Amino acid sequence: MGLTVRAVFFDLDNTLIDTARASRKGMLEVIKLLQSKYHYYKEEAEIICDKVQVKLSKECFHPSNTCITDLRTSHWEEAIQETKGGAANRKLAEECYLLWKSTRLQHMTLAEDVKAMLTELRKEVYLLLLTNGDRQTQREKIEACACQSYFDAIVVGGEQKEEKPAPSIFYHCCNLLGVQPGDCVMVGDTLETDIQGGLNAGLKATVWINKNGIVPQKPSPMPHYTVSSVLELPAVLQSIDCKVSMST
Numbered sequence: 001m002g003l004t005v006r007a008v009f010f011d012l013d014n015t016l017i018d019t020a021r022a023s024r025k026g027m028l029e030v031i032k033l034l035q036s037k038y039h040y041y042k043e044e045a046e047i048i049c050d051k052v053q054v055k056l057s058k059e060c061f062h063p064s065n066t067c068i069t070d071l072r073t074s075h076w077e078e079a080i081q082e083t084k085g086g087a088a089n090r091k092l093a094e095e096c097y098l099l100w101k102s103t104r105l106q107h108m109t110l111a112e113d114v115k116a117m118l119t120e121l122r123k124e125v126y127l128l129l130l131t132n133g134d135r136q137t138q139r140e141k142i143e144a145c146a147c148q149s150y151f152d153a154i155v156v157g158g159e160q161k162e163e164k165p166a167p168s169i170f171y172h173c174c175n176l177l178g179v180q181p182g183d184c185v186m187v188g189d190t191l192e193t194d195i196q197g198g199l200n201a202g203l204k205a206t207v208w209i210n211k212n213g214i215v216p217q218k219p220s221p222m223p224h225y226t227v228s229s230v231l232e233l234p235a236v237l238q239s240i241d242c243k244v245s246m247s248t
Contacts, residue, residue: 004240004241005125005183005184005185005204005237005240005241006125006177006179006183006184007125007126007127007128007173007177007179007183007185008121008125008126008127008184008185008187008233008237009128009130009170009173009184009186009187009198009203010127010128010151010187010230011130011186011187011193012129012138012141012142012147013131013133013141013189014190014209015187015188015189015209016110016114016129016147016230017109017110017141017145018107018108019104019108019141021107022103022104022105022106022107022108023056023104025104025106026100026101026102026107027049027052027053029099029100029103030099030100033099034096044083044084047083048079048096049079051078051082051083052075052076052100055075055078055079056072059075063134063135063158067136072097073090073093073094074093076092076093076097077090077093080092080093080096105140105144106144108141108144109144109145110145110146110147113231114230114231115150117230118150118151119150120234121233121234122150122152126152126153126177127150127151128151128153128154128155128173128176128177129147129151130155130157130164130170130173130186131154131155131156132157132158132163132164132193133156133158133163134158135156135158135159137158138156138157138158142154142156152176153177155172155176157169160172163193164188164194164196164197165194165196165199166197166200167197167200169197170197170198170201170203181201181202181203181204182203185203185204185205185206185236185237186198186201186203186206186207187207187209187233188206188208189209189210189211191208191220191221192220192221194208195222196221199221204240205224205225205236205240206221206223206224206225207223207224207225207226207227207233208226208227209227209228209229209230210226210227210228211229213228
């Protein structure tokens, strides 16, 4: 392609892999378990899973205080108790958590067309995976989808002093690849972390993956480009290159 961009940073969850879909698959397996083995009504099982999903969305994890396994088992324990009442059932909560987690990981895959795109892009630019989140959780996902070989470097926010959108983690990525922020493009699905972070760090461009045509709540960070699929990225990179050529 002969691109002026030297490096592309990719988010992982819901950018390269469909984490939301994988999580839903896990929840469906837990609903089946609660119905078949523990004779819960379907509605009760669904309420428990909905409660856990809310807890996950509001999760504040501090590795110094607890481990992610304990925290997420507690989500299930609380959701079960809130729905069914009675004494806490830690053993059942552990069973639900482990089933959800293992099913979720099984469904975390890199699609063949995404693999092909990454392979072609890497012939032209450096590729770096930049994902926020707990070290254990994100490394398990990376292992599950077997994406390591497609990247020149992988950076997990939970292993750094600061996560996206802090500029420091983007500068760390630049240093790993030996490039400047103005050489790089950030691609991700989250305005508040991926796009705001890229803007904070002064990257050449930010690309927002907006699969569902969401209209952002104002005020929100403004990405340079918006696409509905990560597979549109090569065309965006060509567009960036054209703009640079015209400006010179």
